[in-house]
Amino acid sequence: MNLFTAQKIEQPFDELTQVAQEVIAGLSQSPKQVSPKYFYDEKGSALFDAITELDEYYVPRVEKAILVDNRAEICAAIGSGMTLVEPGAGSCEKIRWLLPELDLAAYIPMDISGEHLQASAVSLGDDYAELKITPQVCDHTLGIDIHLAADDAPPVFFYPGSSVGNFEPEAAVQFMRAMRAQMQDTGGLLIGVDTKKDADILHAAYNDSAGVTAQFNINLLDNLNSLLEGDIDTDKFVHHALYNAERGRIEMHLRCTGRHSAQLAGQQFEFAEGELVHTEYSYKYHPDEFIELARSAGFAPVKVWQDDDRWFAVMYFEPV
Numbered sequence: 001m002n003l004f005t006a007q008k009i010e011q012p013f014d015e016l017t018q019v020a021q022e023v024i025a026g027l028s029q030s031p032k033q034v035s036p037k038y039f040y041d042e043k044g045s046a047l048f049d050a051i052t053e054l055d056e057y058y059v060p061r062v063e064k065a066i067l068v069d070n071r072a073e074i075c076a077a078i079g080s081g082m083t084l085v086e087p088g089a090g091s092c093e094k095i096r097w098l099l100p101e102l103d104l105a106a107y108i109p110m111d112i113s114g115e116h117l118q119a120s121a122v123s124l125g126d127d128y129a130e131l132k133i134t135p136q137v138c139d140h141t142l143g144i145d146i147h148l149a150a151d152d153a154p155p156v157f158f159y160p161g162s163s164v165g166n167f168e169p170e171a172a173v174q175f176m177r178a179m180r181a182q183m184q185d186t187g188g189l190l191i192g193v194d195t196k197k198d199a200d201i202l203h204a205a206y207n208d209s210a211g212v213t214a215q216f217n218i219n220l221l222d223n224l225n226s227l228l229e230g231d232i233d234t235d236k237f238v239h240h241a242l243y244n245a246e247r248g249r250i251e252m253h254l255r256c257t258g259r260h261s262a263q264l265a266g267q268q269f270e271f272a273e274g275e276l277v278h279t280e281y282s283y284k285y286h287p288d289e290f291i292e293l294a295r296s297a298g299f300a301p302v303k304v305w306q307d308d309d310r311w312f313a314v315m316y317f318e319p320v
């Protein structure tokens, strides 16, 4: 099951691809929605990299400082001789912040983009020749299976970047259960979680002054057009992101600025003026709230590390 959308497709679209079925189902709902995984075509991935360089988007900067400043303690909590598994590893950059003090039996980076993953794994291997690296090409949001044998070193999952916030809380628990299911009674989960904070700081992080997040959001429509032979006019949509304090989440939408009719995968869609298409949630958690979610997935907290402002939390859990 897709953990981002966790939705049922109501109508049979026998002749359509799985992507078409999923997108059509989302756009047939009210309000319309598209899974955030469609942000990440080549241009979208480059735009996301640009977001991570923005002053307003504090997440990567603060998380890196926490990991580096507390590296010795984090690596001690993980212990030596484990298999580190990183879903969505991409460039395998973040593991480099720990490796100087982390004694691993193996590293399994996972990503949906095989070519990029392979190149990143080779480059990491050049710098850490003694580290056993076995990349796995997969969409971790669809399920996790690392095929460890009983005598392999136990797995520790590494899920940084607050990507867990892009799942709805129930789906986040399901995802953590999927990782827990890969462990016996030893293993761990090292996870980066973005915390609740002043709404102005969150608003700025998702409405940057250079408009990069807006481009990233609108590029999703370009991606749909090219995947599904569509003719959505992207000029008819604007970026709309807000912090919903009651739900503790950033909500990203595309707002239609004028009535628009478009085709996608041979189907007609009508967009009303002012209509919102939901593209992403980014949940923010108090550390205690997140610990409760992790507990319901079968984990117990070992330690939480935060920056002085408490803008971000890196947490380590063990299986119970």
Ligand code: AVI
Pocket: 051, 059, 161, 162, 163, 164, 165, 166, 205, 206, 213, 280, 281, 282
């Ligand atoms: C990937 N993920 C953790 C980002 C976030 O903050 O939720 C995606 C993002 N969307 C807009 N800016 C960044």
